[in-house]
Amino acid sequence: MGIVRGLLRRAGDFLVPPLCPGCREELSLHPERGPEDPLCPACAQALLPLPQERCALCGAPLDTVLELCRECAAHRRPWCAGTCAFPYDGPAGNWVRALKYGRETAFAPLLGRAMAEAWRSHHGEASLQPDLVVPIPLHWRRLGRRGFNQAALLARHVARALECPWGEPLRRGRPTAHQARLKGAGRLRNLRHAFQVPRPGEVRGKSILVVDDVMTTGATLEAACLALLAAGAAQTAVLAAARA
DSSP states (O other): OHHHHHHHHHHHHHHSOOBOTTTOOBGGGOTTSOTTOOSOHHHHHHOOOOOSSBOTTTOOBOOSSSSSOHHHHHSOOSSSOEEEEEESSSHHHHHHHHHHHHOOTTHHHHHHHHHHHHHHHHHOSGGGOOSEEEEOOOOHHHHHHHSSOHHHHHHHHHHHHHTOOBOOOOEEOSOOOOGGGOOTHHHHHHHTTOEEOSOGGGTTTOEEEEEEEEESSSHHHHHHHHHHHHTTOSEEEEEEEEEO
């Protein structure tokens, strides 16, 4: 069966040559790249990695002698671990915006795999392996306008790479203002009681990995994790494509 898939993939690549999602260049022009590398060498080199020494709760570069950044040390998070794949500055931030606002869904597999790799690299211990990957939901009105939930696309690819189930037990019970337009306490007020878990049995006793596209202050992820914990989740962790 694997041989058949390989032949079909080669035939598909011949008919529709695979393109680098970053620059749309044909990947066949770069035979030196690895067979599983989705980027051309130039785009791969342009990516800005997060430093290895990063906060264990949010993925930000460490600015203290602790395992936590100043923000996480001062503010109690409702999750036990967290990280991100890339900084929001640079190409990865452009790709997140292209996915979210430009409907360029070709970036979802690339970002999702990078997120799973970041999770395994920084939180690969058995005690933190999730039972369920859960995306941050959109309110149905915004979902109708956008046509898809970018966090759900990312969650699907993260779950596939981590070989664990994914689901959508969270619901956004009311429309909220765009978080990017708010600051500080306004972000927390905007999301108060915004998330619900209509069927608590789907999360009760489980370790949940909550996925979003961008983490800024963490207010959205915090509200989602609190709702999941209130519904009976054993623990929550968070993972985002980019850290702003």
